[in-house]
Amino acid sequence: MHKSATTLLASSNIPSKNEVYLFVSKITSKSSRNNLIKILQAVQNRYGYLPEAGLKAISQFMNIPLSRVYGVATFYHQFKLEPPGRYVILVCMGTACHAKGNMNNYEFLRLLLGLDSNKHTTEDGMFSLESARCFGCCSLAPVIMIMSSDGSYKRLYGHVTPMLLKKIINEYRVKVLKEVTIHVGHTKRNFVR
Amino acid sequence: MVKRINSPEDLEKLRNEIIAKSKAEKHVVSVCMGTGCIALGADVMMDALEKEVEKHGLKGKVEIKKVGCVGFCEQGPIIIIYPEEICYLKVKPEDVPDIVSKTLVEGKIVERLVYTDPNTGEKIPKLGEIPFYKHQHRLLLANNGRIDPRSIEDYIAVGGYKALAKALFEMKPEEIIEEIKASNLRGRGGAGFPTGIKWETTRNAPGEPKYVIVNCDEGDPGAFMDRALMEGNPHSVLEGLIIGAYAIGAHEGFVYVREEYPMAAENISLAIKQAEEYGLLGENIMGSNFSFKVTVHRGAGAFVSGESSALMTAIEGKVGEPRPKYIHTAVQGIWNKPSCLNNVKTWACVPLIILRGAEWFRSIGTKGSSGTMIFSLVGKVNNTGLVEVPMGITLRDIIFKIGGGIRGGKKFKAVQTGGPSGGFIPEELLDTPVDFDELRKVGSMMGSGGMVVMDEDTCMVDAARYFVDFLLEESCGKCVPCREGLKELSRILNNICRGEGKEEDIQLIEDICETMSEASLCALGRTAVNPVLTSLKYFREEWDEHIKDKKCRAKVCKALINYYIDPELCQACTLCLRECPVGAIHGDKEHVHWIDQDKCIKCGTCYEVCRFGAVKKISGEPIPPPPKGMKPIRKRRE
Numbered sequence: 001m002h003k004s005a006t007t008l009l010a011s012s013n014i015p016s017k018n019e020v021y022l023f024v025s026k027i028t029s030k031s032s033r034n035n036l037i038k039i040l041q042a043v044q045n046r047y048g049y050l051p052e053a054g055l056k057a058i059s060q061f062m063n064i065p066l067s068r069v070y071g072v073a074t075f076y077h078q079f080k081l082e083p084p085g086r087y088v089i090l091v092c093m094g095t096a097c098h099a100k101g102n103m104n105n106y107e108f109l110r111l112l113l114g115l116d117s118n119k120h121t122t123e124d125g126m127f128s129l130e131s132a133r134c135f136g137c138c139s140l141a142p143v144i145m146i147m148s149s150d151g152s153y154k155r156l157y158g159h160v161t162p163m164l165l166k167k168i169i170n171e172y173r174v175k176v177l178k179e180v181t182i183h184v185g186h187t188k189r190n191f192v193r
Numbered sequence: 194m195v196k197r198i199n200s201p202e203d204l205e206k207l208r209n210e211i212i213a214k215s216k217a218e219k220h221v222v223s224v225c226m227g228t229g230c231i232a233l234g235a236d237v238m239m240d241a242l243e244k245e246v247e248k249h250g251l252k253g254k255v256e257i258k259k260v261g262c263v264g265f266c267e268q269g270p271i272i273i274i275y276p277e278e279i280c281y282l283k284v285k286p287e288d289v290p291d292i293v294s295k296t297l298v299e300g301k302i303v304e305r306l307v308y309t310d311p312n313t314g315e316k317i318p319k320l321g322e323i324p325f326y327k328h329q330h331r332l333l334l335a336n337n338g339r340i341d342p343r344s345i346e347d348y349i350a351v352g353g354y355k356a357l358a359k360a361l362f363e364m365k366p367e368e369i370i371e372e373i374k375a376s377n378l379r380g381r382g383g384a385g386f387p388t389g390i391k392w393e394t395t396r397n398a399p400g401e402p403k404y405v406i407v408n409c410d411e412g413d414p415g416a417f418m419d420r421a422l423m424e425g426n427p428h429s430v431l432e433g434l435i436i437g438a439y440a441i442g443a444h445e446g447f448v449y450v451r452e453e454y455p456m457a458a459e460n461i462s463l464a465i466k467q468a469e470e471y472g473l474l475g476e477n478i479m480g481s482n483f484s485f486k487v488t489v490h491r492g493a494g495a496f497v498s499g500e501s502s503a504l505m506t507a508i509e510g511k512v513g514e515p516r517p518k519y520i521h522t523a524v525q526g527i528w529n530k531p532s533c534l535n536n537v538k539t540w541a542c543v544p545l546i547i548l549r550g551a552e553w554f555r556s557i558g559t560k561g562s563s564g565t566m567i568f569s570l571v572g573k574v575n576n577t578g579l580v581e582v583p584m585g586i587t588l589r590d591i592i593f594k595i596g597g598g599i600r601g602g603k604k605f606k607a608v609q610t611g612g613p614s615g616g617f618i619p620e621e622l623l624d625t626p627v628d629f630d631e632l633r634k635v636g637s638m639m640g641s642g643g644m645v646v647m648d649e650d651t652c653m654v655d656a657a658r659y660f661v662d663f664l665l666e667e668s669c670g671k672c673v674p675c676r677e678g679l680k681e682l683s684r685i686l687n688n689i690c691r692g693e694g695k696e697e698d699i700q701l702i703e704d705i706c707e708t709m710s711e712a713s714l715c716a717l718g719r720t721a722v723n724p725v726l727t728s729l730k731y732f733r734e735e736w737d738e739h740i741k742d743k744k745c746r747a748k749v750c751k752a753l754i755n756y757y758i759d760p761e762l763c764q765a766c767t768l769c770l771r772e773c774p775v776g777a778i779h780g781d782k783e784h785v786h787w788i789d790q791d792k793c794i795k796c797g798t799c800y801e802v803c804r805f806g807a808v809k810k811i812s813g814e815p816i817p818p819p820p821k822g823m824k825p826i827r828k829r830r831e
Contacts (some may be wrong), residue, residue, distance in 0.1 A: 101797070137229050
């Protein structure tokens with residue numbers, strides 16, 4: 001049962017070029033100055049990442065070469081070209097976190113989640129692991145942040161250790177399974193707070 | 194509907210009304226809602242507090258305020274009760290009933306939540322008397338903790354927008370610029386360029402329109418004072434920006450907030466909206482002829498975008514690459530128009546200078562650098578958090594008086610100032626006064642104010658490698674010295690950390706650094722060499738140990754360390770054995786454990802979980818062989 005529930009997570013629907021084009025034309029009609037970064041941010045907010053068709057749609061809509069859109073999308077850290085997992089684990093790589101051993105935590109998480117340098121998202125689509133730039137919570141170093149891929153849920157964990165991480169990841173596993181089984185069962189009860 | 198403020202008199206009237214209204218309430222409870230405190234559970238505690246206050250029928254008598262970061266993040270969640278200024282630290286939801294029934298009802302202090310001096314054991318209930326705060330001089334951060342950042346009325350009540358009224362109605366733009374020049378205010382972003390001169394350049398530059406920009410792309414890892422100001426007192430930044438725009442003659446402004454600071458962007462956006470409603474922003478500000486509008490631009494995550502010309506191209510929606518500055522951005526910036534960019538703290542200083550005068554501002558700090566500076570003191574110190582001090586204070590005072598010394602009684606090794614552009618400062622230079630010029634003399638720089646303290650457990654080669662790798666990732670790749678130089682530096686430094694360093698590497702590093710610092714296009718490349726050079730200069734022996742002895746004395750560099758279980762100390766509790774993620778530990782309940790070095794990935798879990806201190810890290814010495822057969826444990830004497 002668990003397997004069928006989690007494979008549901010992995011199969012996210014990829015938006016078509018037309019769909020993104022429509023979305024972009026909707027959000028830009030209001031502002032007079034069309035700013036590429038702002039459009040990319042909006043598209044990513046909507047879909048969780050920048051689908052290839054989306055980049056093409058933006059290029060067409062703004063009448064600029066696809067290479068320029070791609071250039072901006074790959075220059076900034078914020079933009080993702082691949083769909084993220086349901087929960088994104090961000091490991092802070094700021095100086096204070098580094099000095100307090102967050103690299104170790106990162107490698108531990110990679111091991112725990114079965115990821116490597118080429119693979120950032122777990123097979124079941126539950127977690128993505130990313131190294132992040134300083135959150136400015138250096139007093140609580142080392143710090144990780146766990147956020148849902150749509151950004152609606154965010155939580156910061158301070159003073160993390162491999163032991164604590166193991167516990168946190170297990171909590172999220174339970175949480176995701178609950179969310180998904182509820183979704184599958186069409187019940188309206190909201191388990192997740 | 195809010196009534197628009199149409200004159201300075203309107204503002205004063207409104208201020209008096211707000212103050213009269215708030216007098217009815219006896220206690221004000223400020224709950225820190227900075228990102229740090231929320232991570233520690235301030236939001237849950239806040240809910241409990243609201244319920245408890247209502248339960249005791251104190252609604253109307255007690256005002257609960259969600260305030261911005263008060264800076265003592267280490268001890269969060271924090272509550273401050275005014276007017277007594279009682280400060281409660283590490284408050285949990287279950288402490289709330291006591292706070293309400295004892296302090297708010299009976300006026301007594303809850304001893305267990307009060308700050309305890311670790312040296313004397315003395316209880317210090319008053320915020321201003323806690324050593325962490327006592328030695329600070331809070332100007333910019335003064336109102337963090339007193340006002341709700343999401344309420345313009347709170348800001349007006351503490352004298353907000355008074356400076357704007359003075360600037361608009363009593364001063365000419367030129368007079369304002371003269372005042373800023375006289376105050377000797379220097380750019381708080383790190384370089385320390387005189388602000389008044391920058392403003393004058395933009396004012397006199399040909400071309401319309403002119404732009405003003407707030408740089409809140411606080412990319413330095415280990416720095417968060419701009420975040421605290423934007424989250425905790427956004428109106429002070431906005432007021433400074435409006436005054437600056439008036440002085441420069443700009444009618445449009447931008448606030449660039451980095452991606453990682455969602456709350457800062459939210460609070461400044463709200464502040465802008467409120468200011469517009471009150472007539473403090475928009476058309477005919479406060480009934481004058483001056484109009485000005487501000488837009489918030491969310492960054493997309495790029496360290497180099499904190500550089501002024503790169504930030505401006507980012508606002509234009511392009512790849513945030515810097516450009517050569519034969520022509521300053523103050524003359525040709527956004528869309529090639531004159532653009533004046535200043536750091537968050539610089540803008541926040543402006544209302545204070547206008548209101549209290551240049552002379553007052555100059556009286557604080559040193560001759561070359563006036564005013565105060567906010568540092569984020571983090572790393573291995575006891576009290577981490579935000580520290581605002583007058584320029585010229587020594588590093589020793591910051592780290593030992595305010596920071597309370599090194600955590601866990603360890604030995605101080607270095608302090609890193611200025612983020613990836615700064616350098617490491619060793620113990621013998623701790624009496625260096627902190628200002629723009631003195632820090633540069635010792636090979637570091639002020640930067641935007643990050644201050645990371647390192648103790649004997651920090652490896653200086655690894656720390657230098659960390660900054661090089663950080664910058665390698667962040668270099669935009671436009672110019673060769675920075676792009677290729679960092680790549681080579683990273684390769685060499687990683688080799689050294691892996692124990693594959695060669696003696697001639699040091700000379701090569703120095704040569705690359707020289708080229709980079711001379712020939713890079715922007716400050717990112719030019720200052721990238723500072724961490725490497727200062728680490729080499731002050732901690733050369735550690736480099737030699739890495740290269741020659743394959744030893745990391747701080748036991749940080751993974752390739753150079755091994756974990757080992759001391760058979761004399763092991764109590765065979767099987768905890769490490771169970772926790773080891775790769776199953777590298779052997780043994781059972783009766784026999785001492787040992788680590789299979791071939792399997793061990795050096796994650797340190799066993800080291801961390803061992804309650805008997807039996808797991809040791811060793812470096813540069815041979816690993817004792819595993820016990821032959823099964824060795825029974827030697828029970829510890831009780």
